[in-house]
Structure formats: structure tokens, C-alpha cells
Amino acid sequence: MSQLQFELTTIDKALRRGSLHFTNKNKIIQTPACISYTVRGSVPHLIADNLKSLPVSMVHVALEHFVEQKEPSSFKYPHGLHRYINLPEHLIFCDVRDPSKLAPASANTEKYVAVDTHGGVRRVTADLWKQAIEAYKPDWCATPADVVKAGEEIKTKRIKKSVDRTLRWLDDCLTSSSTAPVFAPVVGFDNQEERVRSAEEAAKREQVSGFVLNGFELNKDVRMECFKASIEQLPDNKPRLAYGLSTPESILQGVAQGIDLFDDSYAFKMTERGRAITFKFGKSMSKAEEGEKPEKTLNLWDTRLAQNFDPIDSSCGCYTCTTPHTKAYIHHLLNAHEMLGPLLIMMHNVYQIERFMGTIRKSIENKSFEKDSEAFMTKYNHEKEASGMDGHEDEIDFESLGSPIKKNRIL
Amino acid sequence: MEIKSFSGLKPGQETLDLVNGAHKFQKWNRNLLTDSGGFQMVSLLKLAKITEEGVQFASPHDGSLMMLTPEHSISLQNSIGADILMQLDDVISSLTTGPRVEEAMWRSIRWLDRCIAAHKNQDRQNLFAIIQGGLNKDLRRQCIEEMVKRDTPGYAVGGLSGGEEKDVFWQIVSLCTDLLPKTKPIYCMGVGYAEDLVVCVALGVDMFDCVYPTRTARFGNALTMNGILSLKSGKFANDFGPIEEGCDCPTCTNYSRSYVHLVATKDTVGCHLVSVHNVAFQLRLMRKMREAIIRDEFPSFIINFFASYFGDKSRYPGWAVNALKTVGVDLMAS
Numbered sequence: 001m002s003q004l005q006f007e008l009t010t011i012d013k014a015l016r017r018g019s020l021h022f023t024n025k026n027k028i029i030q031t032p033a034c035i036s037y038t039v040r041g042s043v044p045h046l047i048a049d050n051l052k053s054l055p056v057s058m059v060h061v062a063l064e065h066f067v068e069q070k071e072p073s074s075f076k077y078p079h080g081l082h083r084y085i086n087l088p089e090h091l092i093f094c095d096v097r098d099p100s101k102l103a104p105a106s107a108n109t110e111k112y113v114a115v116d117t118h119g120g121v122r123r124v125t126a127d128l129w130k131q132a133i134e135a136y137k138p139d140w141c142a143t144p145a146d147v148v149k150a151g152e153e154i155k156t157k158r159i160k161k162s163v164d165r166t167l168r169w170l171d172d173c174l175t176s177s178s179t180a181p182v183f184a185p186v187v188g189f190d191n192q193e194e195r196v197r198s199a200e201e202a203a204k205r206e207q208v209s210g211f212v213l214n215g216f217e218l219n220k221d222v223r224m225e226c227f228k229a230s231i232e233q234l235p236d237n238k239p240r241l242a243y244g245l246s247t248p249e250s251i252l253q254g255v256a257q258g259i260d261l262f263d264d265s266y267a268f269k270m271t272e273r274g275r276a277i278t279f280k281f282g283k284s285m286s287k288a289e290e291g292e293k294p295e296k297t298l299n300l301w302d303t304r305l306a307q308n309f310d311p312i313d314s315s316c317g318c319y320t321c322t323t324p325h326t327k328a329y330i331h332h333l334l335n336a337h338e339m340l341g342p343l344l345i346m347m348h349n350v351y352q353i354e355r356f357m358g359t360i361r362k363s364i365e366n367k368s369f370e371k372d373s374e375a376f377m378t379k380y381n382h383e384k385e386a387s388g389m390d391g392h393e394d395e396i397d398f399e400s401l402g403s404p405i406k407k408n409r410i411l
Numbered sequence: 412m413e414i415k416s417f418s419g420l421k422p423g424q425e426t427l428d429l430v431n432g433a434h435k436f437q438k439w440n441r442n443l444l445t446d447s448g449g450f451q452m453v454s455l456l457k458l459a460k461i462t463e464e465g466v467q468f469a470s471p472h473d474g475s476l477m478m479l480t481p482e483h484s485i486s487l488q489n490s491i492g493a494d495i496l497m498q499l500d501d502v503i504s505s506l507t508t509g510p511r512v513e514e515a516m517w518r519s520i521r522w523l524d525r526c527i528a529a530h531k532n533q534d535r536q537n538l539f540a541i542i543q544g545g546l547n548k549d550l551r552r553q554c555i556e557e558m559v560k561r562d563t564p565g566y567a568v569g570g571l572s573g574g575e576e577k578d579v580f581w582q583i584v585s586l587c588t589d590l591l592p593k594t595k596p597i598y599c600m601g602v603g604y605a606e607d608l609v610v611c612v613a614l615g616v617d618m619f620d621c622v623y624p625t626r627t628a629r630f631g632n633a634l635t636m637n638g639i640l641s642l643k644s645g646k647f648a649n650d651f652g653p654i655e656e657g658c659d660c661p662t663c664t665n666y667s668r669s670y671v672h673l674v675a676t677k678d679t680v681g682c683h684l685v686s687v688h689n690v691a692f693q694l695r696l697m698r699k700m701r702e703a704i705i706r707d708e709f710p711s712f713i714i715n716f717f718a719s720y721f722g723d724k725s726r727y728p729g730w731a732v733n734a735l736k737t738v739g740v741d742l743m744a745s
Contacts (some may be wrong), residue, residue, distance in 0.1 A: 041672055042680040047687070049661050066673075073648045086665040118677075242450065307426050323438050330420040340680050386443045397423025400487055401448060402468065402477035 041085030145185030215244020240399030301388030432492025588615030
């Protein structure tokens with residue numbers, strides 16, 4: 001029996017509520033859920049001690065972050081990835097690409113996925129993947145996908161190749177001696193037939209424990225349709241993970257379509273823009289009011305917060321809000337370009353995404369998901385969040401350091 | 412924890428007054444110390460000119476003339492609310508020579524008096540005097556004689572760590588610790604490297620501050636009892652031991668040199684991991700010195716420290732050997 005079992009609790013058309021059972025670790029994860037984004041094995045800005053206080057159970061580790069070294073030291077480390085990155089109590093999902101973006105790299109070939117690193121392009125072959133997974137011993141993983149980036153001119157021939165390659169690599173990787181459960185990528189770009197073929201074929205591999213869809217390969221306007229074409233071919237009793245659906249709006253769309261797992265890179269993206277997540281969902285969201293639609297996040301670079309001595313959110317249970325650190329202090333840290341600023345914001349944002357997923361699960365249980373989603377879309381401003389730092393000039397209180405001298409002063 | 416008052420420019424005096432001080436602003440309920448702003452002023456601002464009134468400078472904002480007076484510095488430090496404040500001193504480069512050195516010394520005494528007069532919170536904030544006089548022993552003696560009369564809660568040795576020869580540096584420190592009252596804390600500002608701390612403690616210094624441990628951490632350099640490790644170096648890529656064997660900081664307990672090498676200078680996590688270790692190192696070094704002093708084993712501590720830290724005797728800094736001889740510790744003896 002695979003170390004990873006999936007149980008569906010409720011299903012209503014495409015909408016699902018379930019749980020992932022990691023049987024050898026005795027851990028159960030309720031879905032829909034988010035897997036926490038990491039860079040080089042750490043949640044950005046947070047060392048393990050910081051992460052401990054957050055309700056995070058699963059982390060996503062991208063192989064591409066570790067292969068800059070031609071002979072990756074993480075492969076040589078004898079105790080497995082959990083200990084290498086110091087997250088022994090967390091569940092680790094290992095995939096090839098960074099889920100927050102599909103960075104352009106050189107073209108993939110029949111034999112490898114090309115990834116860009118600081119040290120140049122690296123080739124992730126099925127063999128390299130097997131080497132990594134066997135050394136890392138993650139809790140589960142996904143095999144390499146030949147994902148073609150949206151926007152490029154893609155011919156049908158190329159799309160067929162991507163489906164074929166991805167399947168071939170899947171079959172090759174399944175021969176690995178590793179016992180880590182495997183998720184199979186489902187590709188096919190925007191070609192209906194190929195998407196169906198990719199999903200059908202992946203579903204035929206019985207030992208596969210779940211499926212991965214990559215939103216980055218599709219333009220936003222056709223994404224959900226394309227996903228649908230694949231999802232319809234996938235068995236209900238295995239979980240689906242999707243990349244490229246990190247905004248709250250797209251998470252809601254994904255949940256409605258039957259996606260069970262997402263990544264929380266939205267938390268990181270907002271942190272990098274100096275923004276704290278403030279949106280709510282479901283029961284804890286207050287009704288929309290007349291007038292301007294509220295933002296989903298708060299810009300902590302805003303000079304109007306310089307003397308606001310309240311926490312970001314007094315109902316939030318994160319370290320930042322329970323200390324409670326104030327908006328004024330965090331604003332000061334950003335203005336002073338101190339690393340503690342992003343650290344405090346990141347802790348808050350990761351907590352809030354977890355909370356968001358919790359309210360989604362409750363909403364599905366209460367059979368009010370559709371209604372709650374509509375209310376969310378009506379209430380909030382859905383424009384892309386600008387970086388809070390744009391146009392910012394460091395605020396320096398010059399008067400603090402001295403008094404002006406009158407012009408005709410005799411010294 | 413030390414706050415540079417120059418940093419009072421951010422968030423500003425008004426904000427700090429509104430929240431009742433830095434402890435509350437930062438949510439730090441342990442001790443804080445503030446510097447007067449004078450040093451940063453002179454080293455960072457263009458056209459800073461010292462006058463009897465105070466430090467005259469051009470506002471970086473609009474170029475208009477402004478003045479940092481002893482009164483203003485104390486007012487700002489009162490708002491910040493730290494447990495220890497520093498007087499505004501007429502700080503000159505340790506490489507300055509000529510009559511300016513003496514002028515700065517006497518002026519620092521006059522400014523000390525103005526700081527004392529301006530200090531609003533004598534009952535809960537401790538104002539330290541700063542001994543000046545450059546590298547001139549007579550001037551230092553005179554400065555100490557005068558400042559001790561003001562009977563401040565503590566004394567700092569200022570005007571050093573500015574690039575002067577280390578052999579002169581320690582002699583001035585030694586002179587100050589000889590003459591300053593034994594019942595008050597002596598604070599050597601801007602010190603420093605591990606070997607500097609050990610030597611200065613041997614000479615009688617009680618307190619130090621330095622940006623070095625965290626700054627060097629951000630560049631991937633870890634401080635250990637066996638010297639400094641440049642973790643960016645490829646030789647640590649496959650080193651799966653802790654930064655320092657025996658160190659109980661969270662980084663050494665949980666992460667390998669290999670992992671720190673992977674993230675150093677690339678992710679803020681790298682800065683955090685090494686900073687945590689380096690701060691722990693500083694605290695451990697000071698604690699071990701205190702324990703050795705209490706056990707009356709300080710001389711052997713010093714000898715062992717230098718042996719582990721530098722390895723070969725030929726690498727021992729000459730100034731440290733000279734300084735320690737004067738307090739009865741012979742580093743070169745076999």
C-alpha cells in the first residue's frame with residue numbers, strides 16, 4: 001500500500017473535500033490545502049524556529065534550487081532532505097520546477113528539463129531526478145514535466161512531444177528504488193485532445209498517487225477550460241495539485257474545479273511587495289459595503305501607517321500579530337530597509353493563507369462554497385497588487401536630529 | 412541592544428513619543444542603550460562642522476543649516492527611552508593631531524555638563540560620560556580627572572577604533588581603566604573583534620558594542636573559537652558538520668555548514684542563520700570570560716583562547732602580546 005492515501009469526504013459536482021493520509025508518518029492533511037513555498041529548502045525569510053510557530057504541515061521543495069552546484073551537496077548528505085533543510089516534522093513534496101513562476105530556461109529535450117541557476121543552465125534528466133529522490137527521501141514527489149511556457153508559439157507537434165516526453169519520464173522514474181509516492185504531471189498545453197490524452201495515460205499508471213497540473217503553461221483566459229479537459233479524465237480518488245493558481249481568486253476557481261492542493265507562493269509575493277494579507281473568506285468575511293471595494297492586502301510602506309500602533313489584524317494568531325507588533329513598527333522596518341520587516345510580514349502572510357484554506361474547507365462543509373466565493377468576488381478589489389515600495393522615498397525625520405539655524409545666526 | 416540615535420531619524424522623535432519609547436515600539440523588554448548621534452553625524456553627513464554650540468550640518472533633506480546640540484541629543488535619547496544614554500561628545504578621528512585634540516577634549520567636558528543639565532529622566536535612564544583626548548595620555552588623564560568629578564553612572568572610552576595603531580589603542584584603554592573608578596562600568600565603544608574583546612577585558616573593560624558580528628554574518632562569515640569561517644567558500648559545500656562543534660545556538664544545533672553555504676549571501680535565511688550563530692558566539696565568549704574570571708582562571712583562558720583562535724603563535728597579533736604582558740599574561744611562553 002502506498003504511503004499516501006487520499007480519502008474523499010464530500011463531492012459535489014467538481015467541488016471536493018478530502019484528506020491526505022501519510023500512513024507511515026501517521027499524519028492526516030485536510031484538503032483543499034496549500035503546500036508552503038520554499039527557496040533552497042527554506043520558507044523565504046524564515047528559519048525553522050520561525051516556521052515552528054506557523055500552522056504549516058507541508059512544504060514544497062524544488063529540485064531546481066539545489067542543482068546550481070554541479071555535484072549537489074544535498075545529494076551527498078547522508079540523512080535525507082528533511083534533516084538537510086531542518087524540517088524533520090514537516091511533510092516534504094519534491095518537484096523539479098519552482099512553483100511560483102515558470103522561469104524561462106533553455107529548451108527542454110527528449111532527455112531533460114532545462115533549468116536556469118545562478119551558475120548556468122542545468123539539465124534535469126530522469127536519472128538525476130532518481131538520484132535526487134533516492135537521496136532526499138521526500139514524503140512524496142512529482143516526476144519531471146515538459147512544460148511549455150504560455151505565450152510561446154507552440155505547434156501541435158511540439159505539444160504531442162511534451163505529452164510523450166512527460167509520460168516517458170514518468171515511466172522511467174517509476175522504476176526508481178525510492179518508495180516515495182509519485183504524482184504524475186498532466187500536460188498538453190491548450191490542445192484539448194492532448195490534454196485528454198496526457199490525463200488518460202497518466203491515470204493508467206496505477207501506482208501513481210496523484211496528479212500535477214501546471215497553470216503556467218496556459219494563458220489565464222483558457223486555463224480553467226484546459227484544466228477541465230484534463231480533470232475529467234482523472235480518477236476521483238486521487239488528489240490533484242495545481243501550480244500557477246496562487247492568487248486567492250484562482251485558488252477559489254481551482255477549488256471549484258476539483259483541485260485539492262495549491263502552493264502558497266502568494267504569501268511570498270505579497271511579502272516582497274511589502275503587503276500584508278488582510279482578506280477574509282466565508283463566515284469571517286464581512287459583507288460587501290457601498291463604495292470603494294477594499295483591497296485584499298495592506299501596503300505597509302504606506303506613510304499613513306507610520307503612527308498606527310495597532311497590529312495588522314487583532315484576530316490573527318500569527319507571531320507578528322500576537323506579540324503584537326504594530327503597523328507603525330513594521331512600516332518603520334521597511335522604511336529602514338531592515339530584514340526583520342519582511343520576516344514579520346512573511347510570518348503573517350503564511351499564517352493567513354493557511355487560515356484562508358481553513359475557511360474554504362469549512363465553507364465546503366457548510367455547503368456554502370459557491371455563495372461564499374461569489375460574495376468574495378463581489379466584495380474585494382481584484383486588481384493586481386502593486387509593490388508598496390513603488391515611488392517610495394525613505395522617510396527621514398530630519399527634525400529629530402537637530403534644530404534649524406536661523407539665517408543671521410552669529411556663531 | 413544598542414540603538415544609534417542617528418537612526419532616530421527613522422522613525423522620528425514624534426512617533427517614539429507617541430508610543431512611549433523604543434522598548435514599546437520594538438517590543439523589547441530588556442536593556443537598550445543609545446548612542447548620541449555625534450559619531451554617525453560626523454562620519455555620514457556632508458559639511459558637518461563642530462562648533463561650541465553643537466554639530467552644525469546641512470539637512471540631507473533640503474540643504475538648510477541645522478544644529479545637533481547636546482540638549483537636542485539628550486531630548487531625542489529621552490524620547491527613545493533607553494536604559495543607558497551616551498553624552499554628545501566632540502568626537503574626532505583618532506588620527507587627528509595638533510590643538511584640535513585638546514579642544515575636543517575640553518569641549519566634550521563642557522558638553523557633558525550640558526547633557527547632564529538637559530537630562531529629564533535621571534531616575535530611570537543612565538547617562539554615561541565619554542572620555543576623549545585622542546591618543547595623548549596627558550589629555551586623557553585630564554579628561555578623566557574632570558569627568559569623574561561629574562560622577563556619572565558609567566564611563567565610556569571614546570575616540571578609538573578609528574584606524575589608529577593597535578599598539579597605541581591598547582595603551583589608551585589601559586590608561587583609562589587604570590584611572591577610572593573601579594565601582595563604575597567602563598564601556599569601550601566600537602570594539603570589536605574577538606581578540607580585541609579578550610584583551611580589553613584583561614585590561615579592565617566591562618562593556619562593548621560592535622556591528623561587526625552581524626555585519627560579517629550577512630556576508631557569510633561565521634565567528635568561532637577556532638577562527639573565522641568564510642562559509643561562502645566552496646570548501647564548505649559538502650561539510651555536514653555544524654558551524655562550530657559544541658555551540659548550542661539554533662543554527663549549530665539544527666543546520667550544517669553545507670546548508671548554510673548553500674544559502675549564504677543568497678537568501679535572507681542565510682543572513683539570519685549566521686547572525687544567530689555570531690550573536691550566540693559573542694554572548695558565549697563573554698560568558699566564558701566571566702566564568703573564568705570568577706574561577707580565577709582568566710590567564711589560562713586567555714592563553715587557550717589565542718591558541719585556538721589563531722592556531723600558530725606566529726599569527727598572534729603583536730599588539731595583543733604586548734598588551735597582555737602588562738597584565739601578567741605571556742602569550743609567547745611555552
